[in-house]
Amino acid sequence: MLSMIFSVILDTGYSWARMLIALAISMVIGLFTGIAVARSRILNRLIMPLVDVLQTLPILAFFPFAIYLFVFYLPGSIGINAAVIFLIITSMLWNLIFGVYQAVISLPSEYGELSRIAGLNLYQRLKKIFVPAALPRLSEQMSLSWAIGLFYLVTSEIFSTGTKNYAVVHGIGVEFVRAAATGNFYLYVYSIIVFVMFVIATRLLLFEGFDRFANRFYINEYKKRKRDRFTFNGLSMKFSKFKIKNKDLLLRVSRYVVYVIIAAVIAFTAIKLVHFVNISLAYTLIKYEGYSVLSLAFSFLRVWGAFLAILLVSIPLSIHVIFLSKKIKKYMLVFQIIASIPATILLPAIAEVAYGNSNLLAFIIYFLSGLWYVIFSIVATTKYLPSNIDEVKRIFHLNGIIAWKKIYLKAVIPGVITGAVTGIAAEWNASIVAEYFSVGNGKVLTSVSVGMGKALNVALADGNLLLMGVLLANMVVMIILINYFVWRRLYNKVNSVYS
Amino acid sequence: MVFLKVENIKFSYPKSSVTILDNISFSSREFEFISIIGPSGCGKSTLLRIMAGLIGAGGGRIFLDNSRVASPSNKISFVFQDFALLPWLSNLENVKLGLASKNMREEERERISLEMLNRLELTGFEDAYPNVLSGGMKQRVGLARALVSNPELLLMDEPFSSLDELTANSLRKTVIEVLKDRKALPKSVVMVSHNIEEAVEMSDKVVVLSNKPTYVKKIETIEIKRPRDKGSRLFRKKVDEIYSIFAG
Numbered sequence: 001m002l003s004m005i006f007s008v009i010l011d012t013g014y015s016w017a018r019m020l021i022a023l024a025i026s027m028v029i030g031l032f033t034g035i036a037v038a039r040s041r042i043l044n045r046l047i048m049p050l051v052d053v054l055q056t057l058p059i060l061a062f063f064p065f066a067i068y069l070f071v072f073y074l075p076g077s078i079g080i081n082a083a084v085i086f087l088i089i090t091s092m093l094w095n096l097i098f099g100v101y102q103a104v105i106s107l108p109s110e111y112g113e114l115s116r117i118a119g120l121n122l123y124q125r126l127k128k129i130f131v132p133a134a135l136p137r138l139s140e141q142m143s144l145s146w147a148i149g150l151f152y153l154v155t156s157e158i159f160s161t162g163t164k165n166y167a168v169v170h171g172i173g174v175e176f177v178r179a180a181a182t183g184n185f186y187l188y189v190y191s192i193i194v195f196v197m198f199v200i201a202t203r204l205l206l207f208e209g210f211d212r213f214a215n216r217f218y219i220n221e222y223k224k225r226k227r228d229r230f231t232f233n234g235l236s237m238k239f240s241k242f243k244i245k246n247k248d249l250l251l252r253v254s255r256y257v258v259y260v261i262i263a264a265v266i267a268f269t270a271i272k273l274v275h276f277v278n279i280s281l282a283y284t285l286i287k288y289e290g291y292s293v294l295s296l297a298f299s300f301l302r303v304w305g306a307f308l309a310i311l312l313v314s315i316p317l318s319i320h321v322i323f324l325s326k327k328i329k330k331y332m333l334v335f336q337i338i339a340s341i342p343a344t345i346l347l348p349a350i351a352e353v354a355y356g357n358s359n360l361l362a363f364i365i366y367f368l369s370g371l372w373y374v375i376f377s378i379v380a381t382t383k384y385l386p387s388n389i390d391e392v393k394r395i396f397h398l399n400g401i402i403a404w405k406k407i408y409l410k411a412v413i414p415g416v417i418t419g420a421v422t423g424i425a426a427e428w429n430a431s432i433v434a435e436y437f438s439v440g441n442g443k444v445l446t447s448v449s450v451g452m453g454k455a456l457n458v459a460l461a462d463g464n465l466l467l468m469g470v471l472l473a474n475m476v477v478m479i480i481l482i483n484y485f486v487w488r489r490l491y492n493k494v495n496s497v498y499s
Numbered sequence: 500m501v502f503l504k505v506e507n508i509k510f511s512y513p514k515s516s517v518t519i520l521d522n523i524s525f526s527s528r529e530f531e532f533i534s535i536i537g538p539s540g541c542g543k544s545t546l547l548r549i550m551a552g553l554i555g556a557g558g559g560r561i562f563l564d565n566s567r568v569a570s571p572s573n574k575i576s577f578v579f580q581d582f583a584l585l586p587w588l589s590n591l592e593n594v595k596l597g598l599a600s601k602n603m604r605e606e607e608r609e610r611i612s613l614e615m616l617n618r619l620e621l622t623g624f625e626d627a628y629p630n631v632l633s634g635g636m637k638q639r640v641g642l643a644r645a646l647v648s649n650p651e652l653l654l655m656d657e658p659f660s661s662l663d664e665l666t667a668n669s670l671r672k673t674v675i676e677v678l679k680d681r682k683a684l685p686k687s688v689v690m691v692s693h694n695i696e697e698a699v700e701m702s703d704k705v706v707v708l709s710n711k712p713t714y715v716k717k718i719e720t721i722e723i724k725r726p727r728d729k730g731s732r733l734f735r736k737k738v739d740e741i742y743s744i745f746a747g
Contacts, residue, residue: 388583391553395577396644397600406596410587497628498586 004187007175008194014170016198018081019146019153022088026145030093031138034100035130048101049255053262055094058428058475063087063156064460064468080168084156091152092145099141100134107133107219132217139214143207143336144376148426150199151342151369155433158344172345180348181439188348192341199340203333259480266473288467291455292474299435299452300478302359303427306366310374310423315416318378319408332379339372344433351437351445358435358446362453365434370423377419378412385411414498417491421483428479432456502529502564503652503687509558510545518712520546522559525706525718532678532688534698536745537708543691544580546708547654550689551577563652563687573600576650576685580657582637584629590640591616591625597647615643618677635666642674646684653685657692667697675701675725695745699737700727707744717744 037044063083070083111133115125157173168174172195179188321331343365354361386392389411393403435453437445448454452475459468503526510520519542527533537543548554550561552570561568568575576597584593594612601608616625619639629637638658645653658674659667678684692698698705699721707716719741723733 386583386585387581388579389585391548391551391577391579392583392585392596394553394571395551395575396596396648397571397573398596402599406588406592406599407585410585413587497630 001186005190005194008172008187008190011170011175012172012191012194012198014168015153015157015172016202018085018171019088019149022085022092022149023142023146025085026089026092026096027138027142029089030096030141031100031131031134034097034134035104035126037097038101038104039130045254047097049258051094051097052255053258053480054090055098055422055425058425058431058479059087059090060152060155060429060432062472063159063432064456077169084153084168084171087156088149088152091148095141095144095148096138099137103134103137104130133219135214136218139207139211142210143203146202146207147336147340147372150340151344151426151429154342155344155430158439159432176345176348177439180445181443192345195345196337196341199337203337203340262476262480269469284466285470288470289474291467292471295450295452295455295471296474296478298448298450299428299431302362302435302448302451303366303424303431306363306427307370307420307424309363309367310371311416314371314374314378314419315409315412318375318382318412318415319404322379322382323403323408323411328379335372335375339376343368343430347433347437348445354446358448361446362434362448362451365430366427369430369434370427373423373426374416374419377422378415381415381418382411414491414494417487417494421487424482425479428452428475500528501526502531503527503533503689504562505546505550505559506562507559508546508549508556508561510542510549510554510556520549520556521712521714523708523713523715524559525704525715527687527689527704529686531704532702533690533704533706534702535689535691535706535708536693536695536698536741537713538710538745539693541708541710541713543693543708544656547656547689547691550652551575551654573648574651576645576648576653578638578641578645578653578655578658581661582629582634582641584637584640584644586628586630589626589628590621590632593629593640594643594647597644601648612643612647615647616640619643619673633666634662635670638662638670639673642677646677649684651686653688655688655690658690659697660693671697671701695738695741696729699723699734699741700729705741707741719744 033047037047066083066087067080070086071079073079074082107129111129115129120128153171154173154176157168157171158177159173172191175187175191178184179191321328325331346368347361347365350361350364354364389407392398393407398406431451431453433453435446435448435451436457437447438457439445452471455471456468459465459471505523505525508520508523509518511518523546525533535543535546545554549556550568552561552568552572552575555569563572563574584590585596588596591609591612594616595608598608598611613625616622619642621636621639621643624632624636629640632640638661642658645655659670662670678688690698690701702721705719705721707719708714709716719737721737723731723737727734
């Protein structure tokens, strides 16, 4: 038993090493990209729309591609580790960039003037102004990145184990797979306990300390300005005042450019395919497209069904935490720890509960994957509420139903919208494990009859890259269209009133 | 007859031995306008919040019309320095919040609120949202919300200090104008300010507070006839007098 625990701890150590490497790389890239994007109009126009789109895509679904790529170019275990770390970085990076960008762009202009008067060079400006100013937001985003990263880590480790040839040898995901495959209950429980201990230790030893350090650089002037600037994680940076309309227009134009590029790539691939391909392949493509749309429709129902359930839980819960409990900090610490536990590792346990009902299991995994995003997003945006809202409530005796109707339910709307984008993206990310889950040696824990995740797994098992490409393209196009036509519009409408 | 009585109010922050408010006492009769001035950080806003029943005092009592104030009551209303309007409600809806605790028909609530908006020169902005308004107009909505319930005591926490001087001036005029109507308006008004001139212009009594630990340095009665001319010798003299108490 002791050796079992020792091996679990060792494997978790391997996983954490991957996480820390990925976090360090993400922070460096995020810091400098964020600063560059905030300081340069051109980079802003080029990079932000791209980050915008990338943030809402289920990159996990591209993991099979990443594996092929890295394993093809890098020898042995280096390749698969690089693939895992690369994948974790793609999950951590985007909100770090947004956070740093926000911090630098909302710096009072006096700082820029000061640096010009003092004649600071680029290195000095970075060291004395931009990097310290970005640290509080970086630290804030870091814990979110860590939680998302853990999901990617465990899922990609487990996933790689499913593919016989490219499995990682050590990692907490490997232990989970071993436990699930052999039905070893103790190993499973120990793995979860060790994992949670690592999560808590990391938070207390690493993040709390870094947070204290970073918040020394917190600039009070942010507070006022923050209120009229809102980040819209996932879709676009929105600005409240119409004077920035031009910039907004530019952003929109550049976003169209990105869409056009994506469309062109897809069209080009399609034409290329059609070009030197015969009728039978065209027929296959049409067949794949039909299969994709059908799979997408089924998964769509599950994902959005789970999202409705998320709303039913997250809205009252967030309102309780923000307005009624008065203990936001304590709740958030607990929430962050719970949120750091990836739904994937609970999957074998949920599979027991949802005995044989793969639709129910998929629903639960979707629910757990998206829930925390919505809650965190609501809590984050309500920070910008009128500061004395509590006094208003008491002076004018706004209690009970009136308080819910006039204050709480309306105050959370911007958070719900931003949370919907990231939460639903997280759900789609989870589709690859939620709808079909195999622990190797032919043991399948769950498998829905039709669905996106199922189809992707089938395509991967068959090595059918063409089918995988068609599936991913369908999913990506759908997510972008919904973001554009639903969430962005809703957000613009709400933003003009709230900020 | 004494209408509002502030009696030996003490305050210090929990877990701190530093005294903030030290035995603050003053009183006012019906239809008196009182200003409280003092150096920044002396606890003026805290005192006002104690009077509103928002914060518990460490000692002392507040009486309004002979009944004790210990928690927010619908006889007391409040105007906030930074307006504290709810951005997601229209201006009319914001004003209606002032009547939320009153038991009345919805049409009645709407009619009274519209009337109040009209009195504060906001006709035409009922259905707009606060964020499209200028600071001065936002504070007008804040005032309308505070006055609509016809409170007995109106408390204002530096109501003009987040406005520019011109806007503040015209809003002060409106407030003075609105407060003239004794039938429908608060029987007592207490305003916290750091602007001596503003206090002399508007009030019947000025309570001058000291620096921490804060005590009442002097209560000055202002007997200059209204409307007050800020350029007059009498006015300037009063301002200078209070300034020397304030600084001395």
